[in-house]
Amino acid sequence: MKKNLPTATKRNSAMKVLSAEQMKVVDKQTIQEEGFLSIDLMETASTAVVRQLNKDFDTSQTSFVILCGIGNNGGDGLAIARLLTEQGTDVTIFLQLHQQYSSDNIINQQRCAEHDIMIRSFHIDERLSISPNAIVIDALYGYGLSRPLSADWAFLIDSINTLPNTVVAINMPSGLQADQHTDTQSPIIKADYTYTFQSPKLALLQPANGEYIGIVTVLDINLSPIAIAQQHSSYHYITIDYVKQSIRKPSHFSHKGTFGHALILGGSFGKMGAMVLSSKAALRAGCGLVSCYIPRCGYTVLQTAFPEAMLMTDDKERTLSIPPENLSTYTALGVGIGMGTSIEAQGFLHSLLASIGQLINKPSLVLDADALNILSFHPDWLTLLPEGSILTPHPKELERLIGPWTDDFNKLQKVRVFASKYKSIVLIKGANSAIVLPHGDIYFNSTGNWGMATAGSGDTLTGILTSLLAQKYTPEQATILGVFLHGLAGDLAIQQIHPHSLIASDIIAYTSSAWRYLYNQNCTR
Structure with a gap:
């Protein structure tokens, strides 16, 4: 195709x-x-x-x-x-x-x-x-x-x-x-x-x-x-010209510290593949270092599947329970991937948000998957979100957060209210993914294809977003660039792979091609 x-x-x-x-x-x-x-x-x-x-x-x-x-x-x-x-x-x-x-x-x-x-x-x-x-x-x-x-x-x-x-x-x-x-x-x-x-x-x-x-x-x-x-107009359609403005040209003297340190937190028994995908996507998207915080059962899986990642494990065998220390050493955090919604996982997320709130230099934050489901169980915890947090729900996760809507236009208005109230960016995943900013503007993505509706695609997006935040892109820049890059990787992939056969690992594999494509479009910064 x-x-x-x-x-x-x-x-x-x-x-x-x-x-x-x-x-x-x-x-x-x-x-x-x-x-x-x-x-x-x-x-x-x-x-x-x-x-x-x-x-x-x-x-x-x-x-x-x-x-x-x-x-x-x-x-x-x-x-x-x-x-x-x-x-x-x-x-x-x-x-x-x-x-x-x-x-x-x-x-x-x-x-x-x-x-x-x-x-x-x-x-x-x-x-x-x-x-x-x-x-x-x-x-x-x-x-x-x-x-x-x-x-x-x-x-x-x-x-x-x-x-x-x-x-x-x-x-x-x-x-x-x-x-x-x-x-x-x-x-x-x-x-x-x-x-x-x-x-x-x-x-x-x-x-x-x-x-x-x-x-x-x-x-x-x-x-x-x-x-x-x-x-x-408060509605915008993302073009390659707009995206390439924010892309930075690395210095010859850049080192891995220059590109930031991302921490991906998640995983549970039977769902460690999500962490592999997300952490791989983060490093492919260009951050200098990726660390993973996972339950003990995932150590061998992740260390074998992705040796480039640094690993820390929770005390629990099958779920997360207590967040790691020294969170301020990381530039950006991505949380929720494959985490599950157990009582222990719920306590973990609350403790993590509370710990971030006490930091003077707060890392940027992406919340996906089960982190969003847990927040829907405890809506009062939304007040703990640091300003500029990025939430990445698919439609059902979004409905759990904001309640049902009458139509797509009503949905956008409800998300606007939500994003403004919690000073967060809400990325509604799907065709023409909608990025709702706290000040009310909405950006629609122009890349991507139906083949990307596949298991793990959202995990790769979370990794890409966390990576860009680690590289010190602003939350708005990271979300717009990340969604466009993710979709472009999928579009380049289906030049060789039929959409029916596209898997999340293909999106990661073509992220390099997406970067090359963007840089070849006269990106000079």
Whole structure:
């Protein structure tokens, strides 16, 4: 399986996730600045779509059926149809029959007529005749949809969703609202690909919408950088340009002490593999030293599997019970991996947090897995977290911490409250992992693939995050860089390994390749 890898541009910031209203403002300002017409911007956007279609498909051997609505999204579809036809691609256009169309839609209808391109009309209650080999382009509704589609659309959209055809949505799958939760009982196109313009839309980053959006590609349509910069957004999409700003170029005179000392605490009987993965990932991510604190039963396992690590053992044979001394000698701690939730493990975590609280120079802290489950048992212990702690829950661990949510948008708001209250960073793991900062900004990751949904993947991420903290990256920098690096390693791995066969050890093995890739993208610091 191949995946397009991120490439550097000239941006120095994360890509803003803009709302539908903000996109309209940016569109309008771009038109004013450039001194051209809205139809010219539509042509630019449509050209970008055709360019991407030529990358993703063999358009010389493929036919397309383009479904066009009455507004500007339909205008995009008509322009795309004309541009595809001009390059020799077989295209069929279906345009919704209506009494009123947007002005740019009408212009593109006229342009199709000038090129002798036939436009077929359709009613929303009819079944369209579509060849099973054609690629369907959904240009019915874009990001401007302010409410769910009515039930009148159900027959048409359900008939499209049951087709075997590949579906490409332009800007947004029709029926999906860009900035708020959409009731999944309403009609929504299920796209295999979504080509969205200039900025990701918040709905395209939410797990619950995965079945509708497919593979999302953000197309640069040259909207005004000034206009975009003037739009405030607390949502950001992590780009390689943003990540590489924070990467440091080591000095020729650096030594292992320069890169920090990480301590990974965890493990229990039968779960020592998690500690092997996490500690290996930490050292691969670049810290100078890794120490592990484990139950006595894991000594031979870890010493044999990972001789580069230094080991300390708890007095207990099968679980952790008492934290080690001299915690201030470590730059960063990662805790919870494979630890279990026994009474002894619960006491261990409380003692560890209390001990950290008494230190003048507190090490940075990552909490994962059973450390999070224990905190959900004892929510009053959350006040013991040092400021800037990084919590890395998967969805079920998150639910145990903050309670259930009504939808993905509600989830983000609840996590915002939690992160602000406890002055911590919450990393919600999954596709487009969301990093919720204490001040309320949210960063969505752009790397990673479904093959990384495998046992031990989270353990490797904890090791990487702890390693970056040990190297004196700030908690915000470490989380953003760590998540991106972890996902990039997975993306590089599936260039050689099928996602079905990807395991956590592969992610560790390709971490070096991920670093090399980042440094090769003109990282000079």
